[in-house]
Amino acid sequence: MSLRLTARGLSVGHPGQPVLRDVELDVAPGEVLTVLGPSGCGKSTLLRALAGLLRPTDGELLAGGRPLTGPGADRTLVFQEDGLLPWRSVRRNVELPLAIAGLKRTERHAPVTDWLGRVGLDDHGDRLPRELSGGQRQRVQLARALVGAPQAVLMDEPFGALDPQTRATMQQLLLAVWEKERCTVVFVTHDVDEALLLGDRVAVLSGGTLAALHQVPEPRDPAADRSALRALLLTQYT
Amino acid sequence: MSARRRLLRAAALLAFLGLWQALTAYKVEAWVRFDHLPTVLQVADALRTQLGTAVYWQDLAESLRRICTGFALAAVLGVTAGVLTARSRTAADLVGPVLELIRPIPAIALVPVAIMLFPENEQGIVFITCAAAFFPVTVATRHAVRAVPPRWEEAVRTMGGGTGRVLFGVVLPGALPGVVGGLSVGLGVSWICVISAEMVSGQYGVGYRTWSAYTVLDYPGVFVGMVTIGLLGWATSGAVELLGRRLTRWLPTAPAGVRG
Numbered sequence: 001m002s003l004r005l006t007a008r009g010l011s012v013g014h015p016g017q018p019v020l021r022d023v024e025l026d027v028a029p030g031e032v033l034t035v036l037g038p039s040g041c042g043k044s045t046l047l048r049a050l051a052g053l054l055r056p057t058d059g060e061l062l063a064g065g066r067p068l069t070g071p072g073a074d075r076t077l078v079f080q081e082d083g084l085l086p087w088r089s090v091r092r093n094v095e096l097p098l099a100i101a102g103l104k105r106t107e108r109h110a111p112v113t114d115w116l117g118r119v120g121l122d123d124h125g126d127r128l129p130r131e132l133s134g135g136q137r138q139r140v141q142l143a144r145a146l147v148g149a150p151q152a153v154l155m156d157e158p159f160g161a162l163d164p165q166t167r168a169t170m171q172q173l174l175l176a177v178w179e180k181e182r183c184t185v186v187f188v189t190h191d192v193d194e195a196l197l198l199g200d201r202v203a204v205l206s207g208g209t210l211a212a213l214h215q216v217p218e219p220r221d222p223a224a225d226r227s228a229l230r231a232l233l234l235t236q237y238t
Numbered sequence: 239m240s241a242r243r244r245l246l247r248a249a250a251l252l253a254f255l256g257l258w259q260a261l262t263a264y265k266v267e268a269w270v271r272f273d274h275l276p277t278v279l280q281v282a283d284a285l286r287t288q289l290g291t292a293v294y295w296q297d298l299a300e301s302l303r304r305i306c307t308g309f310a311l312a313a314v315l316g317v318t319a320g321v322l323t324a325r326s327r328t329a330a331d332l333v334g335p336v337l338e339l340i341r342p343i344p345a346i347a348l349v350p351v352a353i354m355l356f357p358e359n360e361q362g363i364v365f366i367t368c369a370a371a372f373f374p375v376t377v378a379t380r381h382a383v384r385a386v387p388p389r390w391e392e393a394v395r396t397m398g399g400g401t402g403r404v405l406f407g408v409v410l411p412g413a414l415p416g417v418v419g420g421l422s423v424g425l426g427v428s429w430i431c432v433i434s435a436e437m438v439s440g441q442y443g444v445g446y447r448t449w450s451a452y453t454v455l456d457y458p459g460v461f462v463g464m465v466t467i468g469l470l471g472w473a474t475s476g477a478v479e480l481l482g483r484r485l486t487r488w489l490p491t492a493p494a495g496v497r498g
Contacts (some may be wrong), residue, residue: 048392051396053396070395071392071395071396072396073396073397073398076396077392077393079389079392079393082387083389083390083393084393085390085393085394085411085412086489087411087412087486087488088488096407097397100394100397100398100399100403101398128487128488129488130488144397
C-alpha cells in the first residue's frame with residue numbers, strides 16, 4: 001500500500017514571511033522523491049508539513065486525494081538524529097507504532113523481531129539508544145518507521161550525521177528495504193549524490209520555492225550514468 | 239563507591255564529631271561560646287536513653303507521616319501544575335499569575351492561614367509541608383517539560399499517537415530527570431517546614447519535641463532532635479535520589495568524578 005502526496009500552491013510559515021512559497025508537488029504512490037537543497041531552503045518545513053505537523057498558511061496538502069488534517073500513522077517520519085525515545089530499549093522503540101495501533105504484546109513480538117533482523121540489529125533489542133552508534137540508531141529509526149507498514153515514509157536527512165562509510169552502508173540497506181516495501185518516500189538531503197542514488201525524481205528547493213524537478217534516468221541502477229543530471233543539479237543547488 | 243571514598247567520608251564525619259567534642263568538652267570561648275553546648279557524648283547518652291522510649295518513636299512516626307503525606311500531595315499537584323502550565327497557554331494564563339504571587343511567600347508564613355483554614359492542627363501542618371514542596375516541584379517540572387525535545391513528541395504523533403500517549407509516553411518520562419531534581423529540592427524545603435510547623439503548632443513530632451526540650455533547658459534533648467531531623471532528612475532525600483537514578487538510567491552517564 002502506498003499513498004499519493006500532493007501539494008497545491010503550498011505556503012508554510014508566518015503570513016508575509018513564508019518559509020515555503022507556492023510549492024506544487026505530486027508524489028505518485030510508491031515513488032521515491034528526493035528533495036535537495038542547502039540548509040534553510042525549507043526542505044525540513046516541507047517534510048513536516050507533509051507529516052501534518054505544520055499547517056499550511058496557504059494552498060493545500062492532500063494525502064491519497066483527501067485533505068491532510070494532521071499527523072497520522074500512514075505517514076511516519078525519520079529524523080536526522082535523536083528521534084528515538086532514549087528511555088525505551090531498541091525493541092521497545094521499534095514496537096511503539098504497533099503499541100499505539102493497539103496491538104497486544106504477543107502480537108508485536110514477531111514483526112519487531114523481523115524488522116530488527118532486517119536492519120541487522122538482532123542482538124541489540126535490549127540495548128538503550130545511548131548504547132548504540134549513530135549508524136545503529138538510524139537503523140532503529142528505520143525499523144521503527146517501517147514496522148507499522150506505513151503508506152508513506154518521510155525522511156529528514158536521516159544519514160546527515162553519519163560518516164561517509166556508514167552512510168553508504170545505510171543507503172544500500174535502504175535500497176534493499178525499499179525493494180520489498182514500495183511505500184511512497186520523500187527523502188530530504190543536502191547531498192547531490194545521495195539524491196541521485198535514491199530517488200525516482202529529484203526536487204530542488206531554493207529559498208523556499210521549488211526551483212526544479214528532474215526525472216532520474218534509470219533510477220537506483222548503480223551502473224547508470226547520471227553525470228549530466230549531476231552537473232545540472234550542482235548548478236541549481238544554491 | 240570505592241573503599242577510599244568510604245574511608246574519606248567516614249573520616250570527615252569523625253573529624254567533625256571530634257571537633258565538636260573538643261570545643262564543647264573544653265568549653266572554648268572565643269567570641270562564639272561553646273560552654274553551654276552539650277558535648278557529643280552527652281548527646282549520644284541522651285539519644286541512647288530516648289531510643290528506648292515510646293515517645294521518641296511516636297514523634298518520629300508522626301513527623302514521617304506528615305512529611306510523606308504533604309510531600310506526596312505536593313509531588314502530584316506540583317507535577318500536574320508544572321505540566322499544565324508548560325503545555326497549555328490557557329492554563330499558564332489562568333494559573334500562572336496566582337502561583338507567581340503566592341510563590342515568594344515562605345511556606346512557614348502560611349501558619350496563620352493554616353490555623354484559620356483547617357479544623358485540626360494536623361491538617362494544617364500537612365498543608366504547610368505540601369505548600370513548601372509544591373513550588374520547587376512545579377517550577378522544576380515546568381522547565382523540564384519545556385526542555386523536552388519536540389522531536390520525541392513529533393515522532394510519536396506521526397506514529398498516530400494522541401494527546402494521552404504524548405503526555406504519558408513522551409512528556410512525563412522525558413521531563414523526569416528535571417522533575418526528580420525538583421522533588422529533591424522540594425523534599426528539603428518540606429523538612430524545614432514540617433519541623434518549623436511542628437515547633438509552632440504541633441502536639442507530637444520531632445520538631446515539637448525539639449522545641450519543648452529547649453523550653454525546659456534540656457540542651458542534649460534539643461540536639462537529639464536536631465540529629466534526628468538530620469538523619470531523617472538524609473535518609474528521605476537519599477531515597478528520592480535513589481528512586482530518581484533508577485528511573486532515569488537512560489540518561490547519558492556523567493563523566494567519572496562528577497558522579498554522586
